[in-house]
Amino acid sequence: MYIPKASLEVTVKDQDGKVLLTKIKEYSVYDLHFEDNKEGYLGMSNFDITAQHHINLGLEPHQTDSITEVLPLAIGTKSVTVEATFNYLYEEGDRAVIKTASKTVEF
Amino acid sequence: MRLFFTLLAIVLLLPLTVSAEPAKTIDELVAPYDSSKCAECHEEAHENWAKSWHAKSVTDPRVLRAWRTFIIQGLDASPQAKRSDLKHICFSCHAPVTKKVEITDALTEQIADLIITAAEDKDAAKRDAATKELGKLNIGCLACHNIDGSPDGNPQPNTIYGPGDAEDPPHKEEFGFETVKAPFMKTAGFCKNCHHGCPPDMPSSICPTLWSSYEEEYLAHGGDKTCQECHMQGEDGENHRFPGIYEKDFTATGVDLKLSASSTEYVDYFKNQVHPTVVMNVQLKNTSGHGIPHG
Numbered sequence: 001m002y003i004p005k006a007s008l009e010v011t012v013k014d015q016d017g018k019v020l021l022t023k024i025k026e027y028s029v030y031d032l033h034f035e036d037n038k039e040g041y042l043g044m045s046n047f048d049i050t051a052q053h054h055i056n057l058g059l060e061p062h063q064t065d066s067i068t069e070v071l072p073l074a075i076g077t078k079s080v081t082v083e084a085t086f087n088y089l090y091e092e093g094d095r096a097v098i099k100t101a102s103k104t105v106e107f
Numbered sequence: 108m109r110l111f112f113t114l115l116a117i118v119l120l121l122p123l124t125v126s127a128e129p130a131k132t133i134d135e136l137v138a139p140y141d142s143s144k145c146a147e148c149h150e151e152a153h154e155n156w157a158k159s160w161h162a163k164s165v166t167d168p169r170v171l172r173a174w175r176t177f178i179i180q181g182l183d184a185s186p187q188a189k190r191s192d193l194k195h196i197c198f199s200c201h202a203p204v205t206k207k208v209e210i211t212d213a214l215t216e217q218i219a220d221l222i223i224t225a226a227e228d229k230d231a232a233k234r235d236a237a238t239k240e241l242g243k244l245n246i247g248c249l250a251c252h253n254i255d256g257s258p259d260g261n262p263q264p265n266t267i268y269g270p271g272d273a274e275d276p277p278h279k280e281e282f283g284f285e286t287v288k289a290p291f292m293k294t295a296g297f298c299k300n301c302h303h304g305c306p307p308d309m310p311s312s313i314c315p316t317l318w319s320s321y322e323e324e325y326l327a328h329g330g331d332k333t334c335q336e337c338h339m340q341g342e343d344g345e346n347h348r349f350p351g352i353y354e355k356d357f358t359a360t361g362v363d364l365k366l367s368a369s370s371t372e373y374v375d376y377f378k379n380q381v382h383p384t385v386v387m388n389v390q391l392k393n394t395s396g397h398g399i400p401h402g
């Protein structure tokens with residue numbers, strides 16, 4: 001299925017590479033026709049943007065979104081690596097990591 | 108898919124076509140706007156353009172597949188529509204030569220058939236042949252430097268419109284073309300025709316597009332860059348590759364990603380235990396000129 005999306009993902013791994021936490025926020029935009037909308041141009045309701053509801057789940061210019069997590073760990077954990085990625089899902093099977101930030105925290 | 112019908116308004120504003128006789132073949136259609144000679148002098152711009160999405164405005168696989176779906180699920184499925192409506196809905200941006208050269212219904216239907224063949228025919232040779240034929244319709248030099256280059260919407264024949272940076276280009280001596288400086292081409296409004304396409308008096312609440320995100324969320328909140336300042340960036344500011352979201356390095360310039368992570372301890376009072384704990388915050392800021400993902 002083709003739904004263009006961007007995503008912000010956070011992954012936490014311990015010193016052995018075991019994944020302890022994954023959080024994902026997705027950004028997408030939809031234009032959808034509902035029964036009570038006007039009919040689309042030449043009857044093509046699913047293709048006429050003026051006959052559709054705009055559902056904006058994207059990130060607009062100047063806007064900042066964030067993920068904050070507090071993760072208590074098993075006693076004896078020596079370190080964790082937190083990795084954040086910004087990704088684009090162009091279509092099914094075509095995903096690109098656009099930007100990455102990483103930090104290792106030791107205990 | 109969302110742009111299909113934002114183009115209706117443009118159709119109403121089209122200037123008169125240059126040819127009295129409607130084109131019956133793709134070769135007849137594109138001949139008056141052949142851009143092949145431009146590469147003789149503008150080698151770098153041509154090389155960059157060849158890698159751009161403009162150079163695949165018809166034949167990019169995603170465009171072909173989306174167009175196939177629109178033809179089958181939209182035009183064919185609606186009793187009110189017909190395949191020849193493509194020329195009113197899609198061609199002015201995807202194949203802008205049709206703004207200036209009239210095209211028969213029969214040729215429009217032939218192009219629709221080629222799109223479906225190129226998108227989904229099981230025979231790879233047929234797909235390739237259809238794609239090659241459709242490739243003649245892709246946006247070429249004269250789409251911007253003539254057809255859409257005149258600020259008054261009335262481009263003159265045998266005229267090259269340019270942003271005004273070049274010193275006395277020899278278009279007249281070499282090809283018999285006049286050169287007209289059109290600083291308008293450096294403005295965001297130049298891109299608006301195709302990357303917005305809604306009627307001027309229609310609010311974005313009815314017709315939300317890439318442009319309305321740029322205008323209402325970027326410019327209105329302090330942004331001051333034009334489309335070209337990001338999407339034509341290059342050493343000379345004239346990158347005709349028009350990098351976009353499919354280029355990772357370019358896309359990365361449109362967001363800031365900040366990560367902080369700190370160690371602390373969590374006291375589990377109920378179990379009398381102290382756990383190592385990490386506190387993390389990730390911030391993603393859209394520093395581009397329009398919404399993500401969009402367009």
